[in-house]
């Protein structure tokens with residue numbers, strides 16, 4: 001199900017590259033670095049490097065072959081990838097393994113630098129701080145991928161109890177479930193292309209299973225569609241949510257916003273949750289976070305797409321913007 005996505009959407013397909021780099025770094029930390037002459041008599045440092053190398057190696061291996069081994073196991077045990085009895089949002093193991101691996105590799109390099117070139121201690125210190133930052137990123141990603149983590153901020157989104165809500169870019173349903181729990185009587189339409197390679201099998205099977213477990217099957221309609229060309233009539237929905245999805249559209253974010261505006265009824269609100277440059281995103285992806293669109297960019301984009309700004313705030317280390325289609 002891998003359709004032609006934009007570069008931004010496909011960035012996660014480089015997961016294999018990170019894994020291979022991780023394997024090389026892990027092997028180096030285990031096999032080569034502890035044998036460096038200046039480290040010969042530092043037994044504790046050598047042990048630490050062996051341990052770091054082993055963890056990096058295992059995390060990279062898990063990223064590389066984890067998902068396919070899991071599917072292989074399910075196929076041979078007669079199971080179905082989605083037929084679990086607990087919520088599963090199918091996140092690729094690389095999402096957590098990447099910041100952990102980066103932290104350990106940087107720590108390893110800092111330790112080696114300190115051991116071999118003590119005069120370079122400022123650089124070793126900088127690398128240690130960066131490693132600690134990546135480790136914090138690892139902890140953040142771990143909590144965001146948990147099934148019991150709140151997926152949406154508390155904002156005034158609905159117009160009434162019987163609203164029809166759009167979940168634009170629903171993935172395996174983390175946000176759909178949150179909406180369904182609050183909106184007790186309304187209906188939700190969950191739309192996605194279901195081709196993200198960082199979600200197990202694109203997420204559609206998992207979404208169906210998660211909805212079944214939550215008792216929401218009758219109130220959620222699943223649609224396969226592109227956020228840039230939503231498959232709905234004008235002015236269909238009372239409100240919409242797009243969490244961590246519109247920011248995956250690269251240069252087409254504006255088109256995505258205009259599409260949501262088109263399908264919203266006048267007065268309908270859209271809640272966007274996005275990653276913006278800041279400490280949290282720096283902890284997760286480091287320098288890459290500087291290339292994310294900032295809050296001002298999102299506000300401008302919303303205004304230029306025809307929305308009025310209602311509210312904004314920080315949420316779980318990310319950021320949300322609540323906007324409204326003018327009445």
Ligand SMILES: C[S@@+](CC[C@H](N)C(=O)[O-])C[C@H]1O[C@@H](n2cnc3c(N)ncnc32)[C@H](O)[C@@H]1O
Nearest residue numbers: 169170171174192193196226227243244245248
């Ligand atoms: C990070 S996931 C977020 C899923 C869910 N909203 C959540 O917060 O857990 C991003 C989702 O956006 C979807 N997506 C990205 N670009 C899309 C597009 N052009 N059309 C439809 N869905 C898209 C991906 O398939 C993926 O499921």
